[in-house]
Amino acid sequence: MKIKIIIFLIILNLNVVNAETSLVDSNKIFKNLRCLVCQGQSVGDSNSEFAQTIKLVVRDQIKEGKTEKEIYEFLIEKYGDWIVYKPPLNKVNFVLWLFPYLVFVAGGTIIFLFLKKRDNH
Amino acid sequence: MQKNIIKLSIISLIVFIIGVFFIGLNKSSIYDTKDLVGQKITNIQLDHFSENRIITGEDLKKNDFTLINFWASWCAPCRDEHATLLKLNNDEKNLKILGVNFKDKKNNALKFLKDLGDPYDDIARDEFGKYSINFGIYGIPESILINKDLIIIKKFIGPISKNDYNFIKQIVRKQ
Amino acid sequence: MLSNIGNTLLSLNILIGISIIYFSFKNLNNNKILIGKKIYHLCLFQSTFIIICFLTLVSAFIVSDFSIITVYQNSHSLKPFLYKISGTWGNHEGSLLLWAIILTIFSFFFLFYNKYHPKNYRIYSLIIQNILILGFLFFLLFNSNPFSMVSPTPKEGLGLNPILQDPALAIHPPLLYVGFVGSSIYFSAAMASLITNYSGKLFAQSIKNWVLISWSFQTLGILAGSIWAYYELGWGGFWFWDPVENASLLPWFAMSALLHSLIVLEKRNLLYFWVIILCLLTFILSVTGTFLVRSGILNSVHTFANDPSRGLYILIFLSLMIFASVLLFFSKFKNNSYNLNSNSKETFILINNWFMIFYLITVLLGTIYPIFTEVLTDHKVSVGPPFYNAVIIPIVVIFLFFMSVGPRIKWIKNKFYNLNLLFKILIASIFINFFIIYLFQGYSLMSNFIIISALFLVFASLMDLYKSLKKQNIELPRVISHLAFGFLILFIGLNYNFSIEKDFNLKVGEKKVFENYSIEFQNLQLEDFKNYKAVIGEFNISKSDENLNQSLYPEIRIYEKPSTITYEASIRSDLLKDYYITMSNIDRSEYYNIKFQKKPFMMWIWISVIFISLGGFLRFFKNAKKYY
Numbered sequence: 067m068k069i070k071i072i073i074f075l076i077i078l079n080l081n082v083v084n085a086e087t088s089l090v091d092s093n094k095i096f097k098n099l100r101c102l103v104c105q106g107q108s109v110g111d112s113n114s115e116f117a118q119t120i121k122l123v124v125r126d127q128i129k130e131g132k133t134e135k136e137i138y139e140f141l142i143e144k145y146g147d148w149i150v151y152k153p154p155l156n157k158v159n160f161v162l163w164l165f166p167y168l169v170f171v172a173g174g175t176i177i178f179l180f181l182k183k184r185d186n187h
Numbered sequence: 188m189q190k191n192i193i194k195l196s197i198i199s200l201i202v203f204i205i206g207v208f209f210i211g212l213n214k215s216s217i218y219d220t221k222d223l224v225g226q227k228i229t230n231i232q233l234d235h236f237s238e239n240r241i242i243t244g245e246d247l248k249k250n251d252f253t254l255i256n257f258w259a260s261w262c263a264p265c266r267d268e269h270a271t272l273l274k275l276n277n278d279e280k281n282l283k284i285l286g287v288n289f290k291d292k293k294n295n296a297l298k299f300l301k302d303l304g305d306p307y308d309d310i311a312r313d314e315f316g317k318y319s320i321n322f323g324i325y326g327i328p329e330s331i332l333i334n335k336d337l338i339i340i341k342k343f344i345g346p347i348s349k350n351d352y353n354f355i356k357q358i359v360r361k362q
Numbered sequence: 363m364l365s366n367i368g369n370t371l372l373s374l375n376i377l378i379g380i381s382i383i384y385f386s387f388k389n390l391n392n393n394k395i396l397i398g399k400k401i402y403h404l405c406l407f408q409s410t411f412i413i414i415c416f417l418t419l420v421s422a423f424i425v426s427d428f429s430i431i432t433v434y435q436n437s438h439s440l441k442p443f444l445y446k447i448s449g450t451w452g453n454h455e456g457s458l459l460l461w462a463i464i465l466t467i468f469s470f471f472f473l474f475y476n477k478y479h480p481k482n483y484r485i486y487s488l489i490i491q492n493i494l495i496l497g498f499l500f501f502l503l504f505n506s507n508p509f510s511m512v513s514p515t516p517k518e519g520l521g522l523n524p525i526l527q528d529p530a531l532a533i534h535p536p537l538l539y540v541g542f543v544g545s546s547i548y549f550s551a552a553m554a555s556l557i558t559n560y561s562g563k564l565f566a567q568s569i570k571n572w573v574l575i576s577w578s579f580q581t582l583g584i585l586a587g588s589i590w591a592y593y594e595l596g597w598g599g600f601w602f603w604d605p606v607e608n609a610s611l612l613p614w615f616a617m618s619a620l621l622h623s624l625i626v627l628e629k630r631n632l633l634y635f636w637v638i639i640l641c642l643l644t645f646i647l648s649v650t651g652t653f654l655v656r657s658g659i660l661n662s663v664h665t666f667a668n669d670p671s672r673g674l675y676i677l678i679f680l681s682l683m684i685f686a687s688v689l690l691f692f693s694k695f696k697n698n699s700y701n702l703n704s705n706s707k708e709t710f711i712l713i714n715n716w717f718m719i720f721y722l723i724t725v726l727l728g729t730i731y732p733i734f735t736e737v738l739t740d741h742k743v744s745v746g747p748p749f750y751n752a753v754i755i756p757i758v759v760i761f762l763f764f765m766s767v768g769p770r771i772k773w774i775k776n777k778f779y780n781l782n783l784l785f786k787i788l789i790a791s792i793f794i795n796f797f798i799i800y801l802f803q804g805y806s807l808m809s810n811f812i813i814i815s816a817l818f819l820v821f822a823s824l825m826d827l828y829k830s831l832k833k834q835n836i837e838l839p840r841v842i843s844h845l846a847f848g849f850l851i852l853f854i855g856l857n858y859n860f861s862i863e864k865d866f867n868l869k870v871g872e873k874k875v876f877e878n879y880s881i882e883f884q885n886l887q888l889e890d891f892k893n894y895k896a897v898i899g900e901f902n903i904s905k906s907d908e909n910l911n912q913s914l915y916p917e918i919r920i921y922e923k924p925s926t927i928t929y930e931a932s933i934r935s936d937l938l939k940d941y942y943i944t945m946s947n948i949d950r951s952e953y954y955n956i957k958f959q960k961k962p963f964m965m966w967i968w969i970s971v972i973f974i975s976l977g978g979f980l981r982f983f984k985n986a987k988k989y990y
Contacts, residue, residue: 072788075789075793076792098746103325106602144322146222148742151745151746153744166723174716198688201688211733
């Protein structure tokens with residue numbers, strides 16, 4: 067009974083959840099791009115010459131109808147992987163994305179086995 | 188036995204991490220795009236500086252080698268490399284130099300060339316800097332050496348130095 | 363002259379450190395029960411001299427003695443008085459002196475306040491701590507000496523970077539150092555505990571207040587850094603997962619895990635070796651963070667000036683520390699039988715540790731991963747906020763639920779009789795979340811989960827708060843910290859989803875209209891100040907559906923010594939939101955690039971963190987009252 071109530075409420079919430087807009091968010095892209103001439107700032111936060119130019123180009127590409135992924139691929143091709151803050155999921159970066167969750171699962175397993183051993187005493 | 192394996196692997200892991208840190212100390216943490224060579228530049232569309240036409244990749248394919256040099260009148264280091272560019276234009280017949288005037292005013296650019304000389308076989312204009320992104324430019328002066336097939340041979344970040352000059356000479360004369 | 367005093371005191375302290383170690387070993391082998399007075403006196407001298415040494419450097423900054431290189435490179439006679447003082451530790455060499463002070467003072471007080479613990483344990487703690495002190499003093503004297511001189515004496519200093527001249531940044535290092543440098547003392551105590559086999563409840567009691575103090579200060583130190591980033595750096599954010607920020611967060615995760623595990627060790631005499639690991643890990647992470655930040659191995663927004671020899675020294679020091687502690691741990695480790703009840707508070711504390719380790723590994727991995735890709739594959743990648751947010755936030759949702767339930771569970775065999783109450787709290791949270799979406803605007807699925815779980819923790823803690831105020835029991839500090847943590851996540855979630863950001867170009871006299879906001883660039887003024895010139899813009903914000911009329915004055919500041927340009931954000935705060943504008947010039951144009959932001963609940967984010975650390979201080983004072 068309780069579970070049904072919770073599910074009902076969650077569905078109620080989800081109906082009001084803002085659907086992911088299909089519009090590409092320029093701000094989100096700017097924040098994911100690294101300013102190459104600054105010390106650790108995103109294009110979104112930087113006012114450098116380079117950042118301003120990139121903003122123009124990205125805005126143009128959004129108008130042309132390019133998707134977020136396509137814009138990142140274009141910039142990665144021109145400037146290297148370093149320019150995006152979200153490491154692309156490829157063979158090399160697999161470790162980065164997977165390892166934390168492996169640790170999480172391992173930790174949970176250790177605790178579970180630990181307690182199971184104790185309970186069996 | 189199992190305990191020893193665990194201990195050994197932990198110690199090896201620590202040694203490995205510290206080793207990587209040692210080596211990492213000697214690497215520079217400043218990023219540059221010098222290694223992005225070997226790709227083909229596509230979609231070249233540059234406004235000509237004075238004439239009412241567009242410079243495309245087809246135009247550049249006519250050259251054996253093209254040095255695309257991004258410059259502006261307000262850029263101080265651009266002055267430093269100007270003499271080298273003039274020399275390259277003069278001496279190397281296999282090489283054509285395309286100057287891209289970056290975020291500049293026409294009058295200032297012309298004055299700059301009048302005062303320091305014009306090393307360019309052709310000049311393009313990138314008024315807002317947008318087209319430079321297609322070439323992977325992030326600051327000026329920056330130059331790209333491409334071949335007949337529009338493949339990037341080398342990128343020069345900053346003014347072209349003596350070493351760069353010798354390198355270009357070597358490549359261009361190989362034919 | 364000041365330089366000579368400073369150098370003399372440093373050398374003297376090295377001698378004292380060596381004597382302390384010598385006499386400590388002698389004390390170990392004699393049959394007396396008490397520690398000899400000589401050692402106390404030496405420790406007192408050690409602390410006194412290092413404080414005088416530090417004050418010497420401060421004086422050099424105050425009087426602008428430019429014959430000393432550190433003062434020359436980081437100060438200027440026109441600098442405001444307060445920042446002359448804080449300039450002392452706003453540079454690499456001076457901050458190392460601050461390290462030395464904390465190491466030394468903590469060493470002395472730990473010796474003093476542990477009178478009722480075994481002599482050998484205290485002696486070994488002293489020895490290890492003094493080895494650490496000597497390591498840093500050698501580093502200070504021979505590599506990064508704040509008292510080295512430059513000749514001839516320059517007439518004027520190079521000045522301190524203006525963005526560092528800020529009150530939040532002035533107290534940020536001292537707060538952080540009491541935090542993660544202070545963790546050195548329980549590193550040493552842990553080593554001593556292993557060597558002398560002093561374990562269990564009594565060991566926990568020996569170090570718990572030290573862990574509390576360092577954790578509380580670390581929390582405040584991180585807060586000061588974020589406040590500085592928000593007010594000074596001009597991007598409107600307060601956390602960027604920058605390597606320097608991560609370096610301060612890593613020890614904090616370990617300290618939090620340690621804090622909770624100590625409760626189990628003290629109450630139930632369990633988890634001893636895990637507690638030892640955490641004690642060692644905290645300080646190791648502190649030194650690792652220092653290495654990552656000062657060696658230049660990583661590219662970051664707030665790096666100090668870099669010098670490869672520093673990195674080498676710190677790395678060698680770190681390696682020795684790690685190997686010594688790991689080998690000692692392995693030699694002393696015994697596989698105990700555990701007496702844990704699966705249905706009790708201990709389980710939840712283990713769960714807390716599990717999550718803290720997850721956060722720790724994630725942040726550590728993200729921070730050092732670029733080093734590995736570069737060394738191993740010669741390829742540079744960036745790991746930034748999108749990675750950390752994507753990996754950590756989903757797990758935080760689950761964590762908040764555990765945080766709400768855990769403290770309510772009893773130590774021995776718990777009966778889940780309050781499951782009904784928890785269910786009601788969950789319903790309430792989902793309802794409130796629904797109303798937020800309904801009244802304002804919707805947000806992503808993950809945000810829904812975060813806000814619901816944060817509300818859950820808030821409500822659960824509020825119930826606990828009510829109960830604990832009625833009963834006046836010792837639960838109050840824990841309730842405050844947990845409640846504040848729930849609020850923190852809640853406000854961060856709301857702030858993230860309801861922030862407005864608009865980036866546009868404007869010239870004087872123009873107006874930008876969007877949604878129902880109207881921003882008018884009214885005026886531009888040039889003003890001269892003592893050490894800089896400012897271009898001040900006047901912006902008027904009005905809202906069509908509200909009676910809003912605010913003026914903001916962002917600045918572009920041109921400093922001469924050193925020659926820099928900074929962009930000062932103009933911020934108008936009230937309890938509900940901040941309005942935030944930055945202005946920067948566009949080269950060769952009369953247009954200015956304007957960034958306007960509306961950031962809800964910023965004040966509450968800061969207040970929540972203050973209350974988190976307040977819980978720690980409260981617990982510390984309650985403990986202190988009981989024992990001393």
